[in-house]
Amino acid sequence: MSSGSRPGAGDGALIGLDLGGTKIAAALVGPVGPVGPGGPNGSLGTVLARHTRPTPAGSGPDAVLDALAAAAAEVDPDRRASALGIAAAGVIDPRTGRVTSATDSIRGWAGTALGTGLADRTGLPVACDNDVRATAGPELAALDAEHGSLLFAAIGTGVGGAVAVDGRMLHGAAGIAGHLGHVPSPQAAGLPCTCGATGHLEVIASGPAITAHYRRLTGRAAQRLEAVAERAAQGDADAVHAITTGARAAGQALGGLANALGPDRVVVGGGVPRVGALYTDALAAAFAAELMPPLRGLLPRAPLLGHDAAVLGAATLTTRLPLHHPGVRP
Template identity: 60%
Template sequence: MRSAGPASTVVRGGPYPVVGLDLGGTKIAAALVAPGGRVEARFSCPTPAAEGPDAVLDALAHAVAAVQDGSTAGAVGVAAAGVVDPETGVVRSATRTLAGWSGTRLAARLAARTGLPVACDNDVRAAAGAESAAAGADRGSLLYLSVGTGVGGAVVADGHMVRGRAGIAGHLGHLPSPEAAGLPCSCGARGHLEAIASGPGIAALYARLAGVAPPPALEAVARLAEEGDQHAAEAIAHGAAAAGRALGGLANALGPDRVVVGGGVTATGDRYWVPLRAAFAAELIEPLRSSQTSHALVPRPPRAGRDAPVLGAAALTTTVPLHAPHTGGAR
């Protein structure tokens, strides 16, 4: 079912163990999270991205059941790709990374499958919310970039998440990027950051440089770089520099207190972080660039590490509306 349909009933969350789901274009990660934020169990499975919304929703429901493993959760929080409306629980728009995902009644249909109330929001916004909360009284303003199968982002201004018109705020992967000039983006346009900085974008660049087809997985490119393959090293550095350059320009515009970069691509290590930070610093204006002041900005990984996306998803159950399960016709 692609149409938005009526919004499901909205209820409010409470202090109980919840399941956090991070839905990416490649993988679904699930965690059972205690009220204090402790991860009690983890589960992951591939995302059936090309098989349509029903297959994705079935995989999400399977992950909810698997991660509980006899425990009882009180709610589910889903951090999902696309422009997600937390109030209605509907995916308003999405790129081609998840086939047919735009228009999916995510909250209502997953609640029907699991029998649990469901909260949802954009995946990177959820992770950024958890990152901002972890800063406590010092949360301030945050610019958050996530680089994986796609490129997403979020902006927190003075402790408040910026959602923007139609919930579009934070889609940093669709900024114009000189490094991506002419390259097709998953949104249908050309020349966007995601086309060169995402995992598939870096892998595609390696394939063009090395003259191979089809492009390998990013993990294979990273291994080749470690083995001394200059094309692989160049592809990773080029994608990282494109991301750093875009972030530096945004930092000049927004003046954030912190800049955080997460996502699977950052696991390539210093080969990624060094060119990203260099390109970021080269774009900054004073006083943001001065290493002699407390205002100097340096992109850093999330404080919550690999659990940031699922913890952010779990936190949605207490920060945005929960949509109660209904019977009949929700599949």
């Protein structure tokens, strides 16, 4: 089977890898059924082994690929897996298996041949996708409707997302579909974005952005969102304002996107919503205020799965995306 061909039904164990800027998570996953309606537990398989290690983010793409292959070997010493799926940071094109764009959180990551590079190192066929789309896959699978639609936002160090319409995850040109952090936001007007533009959602709604907004408001030092949240809980009005501004910006953007896409389910995950009701209530109110009448009653929900969501979603990529094989160039 050549690079880019689709897998068959697939039997046996699978490896799921989740690559972030600081950590690699790996899991050996029991047999995965066809991804479709009927709930996540029925289609995702069971985690049989886990492993984590630091990402050698400053050492270049070859070192990262080597670390990924080592993590895969760690969870599958008996070579039970028939394929490997990877959920990776950056803009990933699953058809070519390449990283088409990336921030500097992993040095030199843009342009990396992720699919074939990892296949060559592991001897396994590899499916790859953006980390947020991979995590959103089980959420789509859990929808009751065969042609369900999903809007998924991951709000943490950045703002990522995934969009599925009528049962199909959207990838778009170069794999860029779903990058919700780069839609315009009135609350971010004039603020520079890491992508080179200004006024994007990520620079007002992400964790570091909320922290930076608090510093702009007060001139006081705050290194992390947790510190801002603690001050908000103690009655600091500026901390409350910074958090709710980020939440309202996210809710407004998601509400507008919901009108455009008509999702059956809207999911908001990531570290920032863990701030609590101050954040989630403000986001939900701003979201509801944007909705057209047919969508009224739609509410943002928390993710269905916990800390294994990314590796389980990565494993299921092998059932629905092109496979890249050892020794076969894209």
